[in-house]
Structures are given as C-alpha cells and as structure tokens.
Amino acid sequence: MFSKATEYALRATIYIAQKSSVDKKLSLTEIAQAIDSPPSFTAKILQLLTKDNSVIHSVRGPNGGFYITEKNKQLPLKKILEVVNENDLFEKCILGLKKCSETNPCPLHFQYKPIKQELIYLFQTNTILELSEKADSESLFINNK
C-alpha cells in the first residue's frame, strides 16, 4: 500500500505525538527503536517532517530531539502524506491509467470510486492527535517485532 518511507513517517509522527512535548523531546534513537525502523533512514524522513516545522519540530544539541506542538497535532494525517509525496496515491487509477477520470474510466473505476473516497476521507478527517490517542489505548507498536 504505502512505501516504507510513508509507513515510517506515519508511525514516527504518531509516536512523537504520543510521547513528546516541548520539555520532553525524543531522540532519533528512541523513535527508531520504538517504531522498529532503520535509524538512519528514519532520520531522513524526520528531516522531511521537520522542514519548515510543517509537522514536527526539532532541536539540536544535548537534550535536543524531536517533538510536536499541540497546534500541529490538529493536522490531518493527509499532511504527513503530503510531506512524503504520497498524497496523490488515492487520486490515481487503480489500474495505472495515466489519469483517473469519469469520462474515460477504467473498468474498475466506478466500483473503486467509493472506496477511494473513503480512503481520502480517512486521511483527511483523522488528526495526528486523534491517532496518537488511539495508539495509547490500543498499544500501537507492541506487535511489530
């Protein structure tokens, strides 16, 4: 479904939202261990999410690390997909036609359309905060080993 990069971006952001605050920043090492991802690759993805503080914030030096503001927790998951350039995934034709359109639909188009829209809705309406709260109660990363 998603690329590894996107999966790590989603998992990392949810974890950061769950555990961090301005006075409790999380190190790359902790995050990568928690979400079971390769540290160096994860660093790259966190850099993307940190760019312009668009999703998460970072501070260098001792006691530095990554955190997310309350404001940014209100962002929809879609925002994360945008950052890793996978935002248009659900706009694409499921058979890989160059464009998904009503005027020249592929034979799956009209059956896929409502599903596609549920997926878009899912990522548009769920905020990072909501997901991180669910992660609390449902023990998110336990079964990833």
Next chain:
Amino acid sequence: MFSKATEYALRATIYIAQKSSVDKKLSLTEIAQAIDSPPSFTAKILQLLTKDNSVIHSVRGPNGGFYITEKNKQLPLKKILEVVNENDLFEKCILGLKKCSETNPCPLHFQYKPIKQELIYLFQTNTILELSEKADSESLFINNK
C-alpha cells in the same frame, strides 16, 4: 497502490479477455502496445500468467500468441493478484505493522478494516469476463497516452 507488474498483469489480462479467442491469439507486441507497457517486461508478466495455464494460455510459432479460455474468464481478479504475488496486499496493516490483528490493532485498524474488506470483495467478486465487458463499453485504454 499496486506495483507496475500488477498493473500490467491486470490490464493485459483484461485486454486479452476482450480481444482474444482460441482462433484469435494476440502477440506480445500487440498487447504491450494496447495497454501501453514495456514489451520485454510485459513478456515476463505474461509468462507468469501463463504458468500452468493458470490464467492465460499461450502458443508459440507463427500465428501463435496469447489467449484466454471462456473457463478462465470466470476467474476472479484476485487470481491475477495471486499470480503476481500481490494477493496479500489487502491483508496487510496500513501502517506497516508486521501483522494486522484485532488483538493488537494499529490506531487506524478499525477504521481501515471496512475499507480493506471492500477492496477484498472487489477483487473477489469481479471476474475477468465482467471486467473485459466493462472495458468494451467504457473504452478502457484510450486515455493512457
């Protein structure tokens, strides 16, 4: 969503179902042109679909090519996904956890679950025949240039 290999497999099979019969076999060249795919790579995928005649049939030599039997047109799309090893795509956790389970669900699990099941249903219930008929009436491959 799907890999290129899977997209080509789906498009090729639908095209073959639409245009071929035992006495009208289609050459690799024609198929690749029709579905706008790289010929050599498409050849590999057609080989997979031909293995054990599981989806399509092939004949070598002059007037040879690919075709599909009426019987195999009754196969669900899921069969094509199996052949290209993408059948488990919809079983996977959307956040990339090693297993998608009810007992240790990720925070998107319960919202994703119904969508996942619609996707599974889509590929289980639609047959190759049904799709190829839709492709007729809806001009499948016109907009792929």
Next chain:
DNA sequence: CTAATTAAAGGTATTTTTGTCCTTAATTAA
C-alpha cells in the same frame, strides 16, 4: 526439411527505493 515466426528462459542493465555513514552545525553543560 527448411525458413520464418513467436513465446520461453535466462542473463544483464537501469532506475528507484531503502538504508548507511561521515562530516557539519547547533546547542548545552562544565
């Protein structure tokens, strides 16, 4: 039988994705 045609099979090449490593910059504490 021979030549032509077409898919099968295997190896190779390119591109993209994923992952690592090393140096630099920022920050902090001593």
Next chain:
DNA sequence: TTAATTAAGGACAAAAATACCTTTAATTAG
C-alpha cells in the same frame, strides 16, 4: 572556552523493481 550531545546534510551502498536483450524452443508454412 571546551567537550559532549544531538540533528542536518551530503555522499555513498545495497536491494528491489523495472526494463532490456540474446539465445533457445516450439510451431507452422512452404
């Protein structure tokens, strides 16, 4: 100010996906 810590940034490496090419096998027509 110096040393330690942590992320940023860039170059590099490995793996996987995508794409190509050449040879072989099967089939057919002449």
